Amino acid sequence: MSDADIQQVPPYELMGGKQGIDDLVDRFYDVMDALPQARTIRAMHGPDLTVIRHVLKLYLAQWLGGPQDYSRERGHPMLRGRHLGFSIGLAERDAWMQCMDAALSQVACEPQVREHVREAMLKLADWMRNQPNNP
Template identity: 40%
Template sequence: MPIEETPAEAPPFETPFAWIGGEERVKALVERFYDLMDLEPAYAALRAAHGSTLDNARERLFWFLCGWLGGPQHYTERFGHPRLRQRHMPQHTGGGSIGIKERDQWLACMDQAMVETGVDEALRARLNASFFQTADWMRNRGE
């Protein structure tokens, strides 16, 4: 889901990928996101939904975010269309049960990672709005 802009709100860069600072900054964001998930008790339900190791998730989120933000399409070049909801269903390998708690923890963890990696405030606000829409759509259980 690309980030939509209105002419009056045009960002200072051509794409959110450029605005965030390219692959190096996306990688730093993803690494901090998963480090926080592993370290912070506030994200325990989210961490539990990810299985025993985060290595695969780190790599795939990095690839996905690069393309989603308007940069290189690493994910689609490897796997085709992301099919996010399908890939996150509990019966899918690596998929987990996603309810409101996991959604909210994902959003809080990503916001904390954006703050800690120095994502521009205006970009962070735009990304938080887009992340909420996607994360809410990803829920596969009601509570």
């Protein structure tokens, strides 16, 4: 799988379409729920993760080149703005990525696709930081 292929076929398709993304998000929140290192970011969420599971599925499907249902349901993503109410520094970014790495490791797709998506997610997670002095 070359970079050119990745640019022509949406990662959404290469990662198994709706089922692939739904599974990824469910694993992501299962890990967040269980991992001691994710306790701080888990506590930022409500006790019931049902709604956020649904919303992240829509968001990632859209972000990865699939159906644009997130914007239909939630409007413009304005993702950084939506995170300003939570204190996100390096530790929170890394905990988020740790959950996502565990979830991504189980997606059935080419390793290059996984790495490409992971790098893009890391940039997004880094962009979400709003606590520059948090070590």
